[in-house]
Amino acid sequence: MPTNINPLKERLHEIIFEADTPAGKVFDVSLLVLIAASVLVVMLESVDPLQQRYSKIFTYLEWAFTIVFTIEYILRLYCVYRPMKYATSFFGIVDLLSILPTYLSLFVQGTHYLVVIRGLRLLRVFRILKLGHFLKEGDVIVRALMASRAKITVFLTFVMLATIIFGSVMYLVEGGSNDSFSSIPRSIYWAIVTLTTVGYGDITPATAIGQFLSAAIMILGYAIIAVPTGIVSAEFISELNSDRGTNTQACRYCGKEGHADDAVYCKYCGEILNEN
Amino acid sequence: MPTNINPLKERLHEIIFEADTPAGKVFDVSLLVLIAASVLVVMLESVDPLQQRYSKIFTYLEWAFTIVFTIEYILRLYCVYRPMKYATSFFGIVDLLSILPTYLSLFVQGTHYLVVIRGLRLLRVFRILKLGHFLKEGDVIVRALMASRAKITVFLTFVMLATIIFGSVMYLVEGGSNDSFSSIPRSIYWAIVTLTTVGYGDITPATAIGQFLSAAIMILGYAIIAVPTGIVSAEFISELNSDRGTNTQACRYCGKEGHADDAVYCKYCGEILNEN
Amino acid sequence: MPTNINPLKERLHEIIFEADTPAGKVFDVSLLVLIAASVLVVMLESVDPLQQRYSKIFTYLEWAFTIVFTIEYILRLYCVYRPMKYATSFFGIVDLLSILPTYLSLFVQGTHYLVVIRGLRLLRVFRILKLGHFLKEGDVIVRALMASRAKITVFLTFVMLATIIFGSVMYLVEGGSNDSFSSIPRSIYWAIVTLTTVGYGDITPATAIGQFLSAAIMILGYAIIAVPTGIVSAEFISELNSDRGTNTQACRYCGKEGHADDAVYCKYCGEILNEN
């Protein structure tokens, strides 16, 4: 923190980055409303009949939102203590990506639809509305996914290779008589659609042997869909246990918690836990 | 409970709200049959060939059921000790909503189909048929879902934002050459159909890059479908453990808990657990 | 067991019901092959081009199999100690149902396809090939499903009522403009196809509001698909724990097993478990 405090910067920081003061709360809630409105506008703009009638209004609104968000981004950079740290944080990057597409659309047509990335800014809602409880739960999800990252990577690598092989075999089997399986990449797309049980039905086997193979792949997919679920479930249970599992009793000597329910001595300092 | 007991009210309450007396049981079972019949009539009424032939009968039956249920609702309000408490309870609201659509259909055509909400009244079956066991299990489900409410809210918020972004990207990629992706809202609908692995196939990617992106979204969906399952599984396991496993009895000598249900002696100090 | 043992009956019982003697093993394996062959014949018989060419052969084979199985059923009834107990057991009923459809087809055309129920007789394979290990695992699955029966019944009741209500609402919303939602029963069929994430795509919403509602139902389905999985997972884990969890050490005094890993004293007789 700098020693020579700039009161304007201080005030702005309080309003923009915090939601504890009335002004900060008003700012944050207005911002959420603006973001939601701007995402809605982009979505409606893509609907042809609406676009034809309100084309002008949509463009005006789009630019108005973008200019407001640009000013906000500059102010954030100005009033934060360490601008680079903000700019490279998750929300800093999202804030920047939220305004770029509109400017980009001056050069490349259509790209302004990408402003829907603004939606991610709405994740601030949990912090602003003091739903810290939810943030903590979100952390648990992220933690469980991070803990199972390596297992899921290995699993997805295997699934990817399996879809390449299944796709190629189906291309050999169906390719000749079925226009849907016109190339290996398309057959791999089919294999992914099938293994994940999405099953559009835009590409389906037509020959008896193709249907037999597909059925085998589905049964296999049925068994392996259990794998990621099992991995993540195990992590969630482990998270839950490390939360609960141990009791809340604190050692009278060293004050540490987290003792197993059947512990007699503090595992940190060796003192007896409860003498009665 | 009022001191001046009205014997008619008492008797009615016993019949309508309880299922212990023969009269109460007869009333409740007849009610279940009537409800099931009335839902069936509405369903059949919507089938065109049947509607053309039995139109009159359906209308008569529909009104007959509604009048019976209206009288029943008024009697419930009359004989219950605290009418407001009943009227605002889950079943009180369902009972009211079950009769309104028919009256509403006098003003707005077609709304009488909404009487299928009567189906929810059938949930009383577990109480009436003394299937208390099932009610308790239903409570466990509700409890597990409530305990994971915050996590699921955060997860669904994330999924929602992800579908908005995926939908918009696919609109950019496919929109030009594929009539199916005609607007962002439609593309978001596609993204939800895909991520939840429903996969109707009414909207499917046609370009190579669109299919590649879809495949990536499916693989992602495959991994994240594990999240809600993991969350809820963890809660169920935690519910089950707190129910069964070990009892809460403490040894009188060493004070330790965590004894198995069939334990006779304390597993920590060897003293007898319960002498009776 | 009768005191006057009939040696023919004894011998037949050994061959037919047991798989320990060479003759018994030969009988059982031949039976499995016959059953598999007869199911295969019925399946091929339903394929039109094959049926037109081999119609006669199929009919001969079909009757040959049925007569063999009928003789076998009568012999089973004859040589078993308590015929009624066998006749009312799972395999006894399956054995009877496996021969009835062919005789029934003399009166009602087409019913002979139901002989595929013979397939269930193949479940004997695990016993015959001494795959007792698999039988035990099958028991675990059945036990886990039985233990979660009540929860799953409540859950399916709720899902059923939900599909009735969703289907009716979608009939109101889509019914007018979309021929697919032509009646409430059809709409309920759609709701089940959607909630279970099967998603054929034979009935799909066409209006914007219908697609919005469908998306909401899918997201809901996404969350509630976690419920049965969570229920069953919890039961499996509980099964696994009751198997493992406790160690295999037996008390030297009372000989009982099932002690927790951290137990010092036998929880049944109070003696010290291991002195070293």
Place this chain on the structure above:
Amino acid sequence: MPTNINPLKERLHEIIFEADTPAGKVFDVSLLVLIAASVLVVMLESVDPLQQRYSKIFTYLEWAFTIVFTIEYILRLYCVYRPMKYATSFFGIVDLLSILPTYLSLFVQGTHYLVVIRGLRLLRVFRILKLGHFLKEGDVIVRALMASRAKITVFLTFVMLATIIFGSVMYLVEGGSNDSFSSIPRSIYWAIVTLTTVGYGDITPATAIGQFLSAAIMILGYAIIAVPTGIVSAEFISELNSDRGTNTQACRYCGKEGHADDAVYCKYCGEILNEN
């Protein structure tokens, strides 16, 4: 290991089988790149427009890759200590299968697409890039699947028999009026597509009773999809518990195990656990 060490063999072995020396690392990474390139070439070759233009180049590349991989395979056989052990190992078999299809394509047209099996050689990436962590996690997945093998076999046997019976019943119900259910094998294919919730929609029930039966099968499938997930989840949790939670260190004084990773003192007798 032979006593008379052949230095060329030694050197080759170091380069080809190990990734610790610079030369070995260069060899392994080049190999990965070659494999990925060759799989990509085969995939592109199957795309008609590309095939028509670059047909010759594809054939040259294909043979170049195959010759390189053949030389590599021979060198591996030459320099390894026990050639038979390598030739019958997982990677040995994959290495051989990776080159055979090209040679086979001289006799049977189209089979060279099977070289995509080379993709499996990419699994070496985890070892080469020293991602041992991932290999270990892969082992956990394999172990969990092996542990649940018997349960999953029993479950899939049951599912298979169920699809045969459902398929035959649907053939009886729909076969007459619906061309899609033209034979029992096709109906079984439909049953598998439905039970696994893939739901292509290429075969769908058309009659009211067929749709009712399908809905019942889906609801059943909804309940039983929970079974494999439950089985695998339980195994993963069991794996996780035996890995983490507590370490295997025993107290030197009371000999008890099951101490948490961060424990300093024995929780049973209060002595210090490890003094270093």
